[in-house]
Amino acid sequence: MAWPGNEGRSPVRRIVMDALLAAVALTIFVVELQIPMPVPVPGMKLGLANIVTVAALFWLTPWDAGLILLVRILLGCFLTGRVMALIYSLAGGLLCYLAMLVMRRIVTPRQIWVCSVIGALMHNVGQMAAALLVTGTWALLAYLPVLLAIGIFTGLFTGLAAQFLVARLKNLKL
Amino acid sequence: MVKTRTWIIIFGVLLAVCVGVSVLVFCRPAGRVANIYRDGQCIYSVDLSRVAEAYEMTFEDERGSNVVRVEPGRIAVIRADCPDQVCVHDGWLADSGAPIVCLPHRLVIRLEKEAMADGVAR
Known part of the structure; x- marks a missing residue:
C-alpha cells in the first residue's frame, strides 16, 4: 500500500489500530455530551475525545491522528444528530490539528500537555471563527475570552492524560 | 527546546488576560x-x-x-x-x-x- 505513514508497519495492523482508536474517541465523545456543564457557555466542553487525538499524534503518526480525528468528528456529528454543529467541529478540529502538528516538532515527551493546551485554544478559535462567519453574530465574540480561559484548564487535563497514556503505550509491544 | 517553566508562564499570562477581559465584558454596565x-x-x-x-x-x-x-x-x-x-x-x-x-x-x-x-x- 502506498498510503503515507505506513513506514514498515503492516497496513492491516495499522487499519485495525486506527479503527480501534477512532471507536474509543467516538465513545468518549458521545459519553461526554451527557455530562452537564456547570456554566452555560456556548461551545464549551471538556474535549476528552482529544486525549485520543493527542495520544495518536505522539504514539503513532500525524496521518493516523488526522484520520482518527476526521472519522470521530464525522461519525460523532451523524450519531448525535448534531449536523448543524459539524461546521463548527470541523473548523475547530482542523485548526487544532494543524497547531498540534507544529507543536509536535517543538515539545519534548514531557511537554505533550503543552501541545494539547495549544490545540484546545486553537479549537476554540477555529470554532468561534466558523460561528462568526456562519451566523454573522459578533455578540458571540464576548464568549471567546471565557472559552480560552476554560480551554487552558481542559487542554491541560486532557493533555496530561494523553502524556501519561503515551508514556505507557511506548512500553508496550503493539 | 522551550522550557516547561516558560510554557507555564505563557499560559499563566494568557489565562490572566482572558479572565481580565471576561470580567470586563461580563461586568460592563449594559x-x-x-x-x-x-x-x-x-x-x-x-x-x-x-x-x-x-x-x-x-x-x-x-x-x-x-x-x-x-x-x-x-x-x-x-x-x-x-x-x-x-x-x-x-x-x-x-x-x-x-x-x-x-x-x-x-x-x-x-x-x-x-x-x-x-x-x-x-
Missing part, C-alpha cells in the same frame, strides 16, 4: 433595551425599564422555536426545542454585557442602550 437578533438582524426590541407586566413571546422559524419571557427589568429564554439548551441555562439577563445565545437557532438576545428593531420597542 443598556436597558433588550434587542433580539436572528441571523444578525434585530427582529424585536423591548425597553426592560418600561415593562409593567410580564409576558412571553415565541420566536419560531424552520430551525425551531424559543420561548422568551420578559419581566420588569429582566429577560430570559425559558423554553427552547434545541438539542443543547444552552440559551435556557443562560438564565436571566438583567444587567450583564454577556448575550444569551441560541446557536442552533441563531438567536441572540443582548442588552444595549438603543432599540435596534424599527418601531417595535414598547
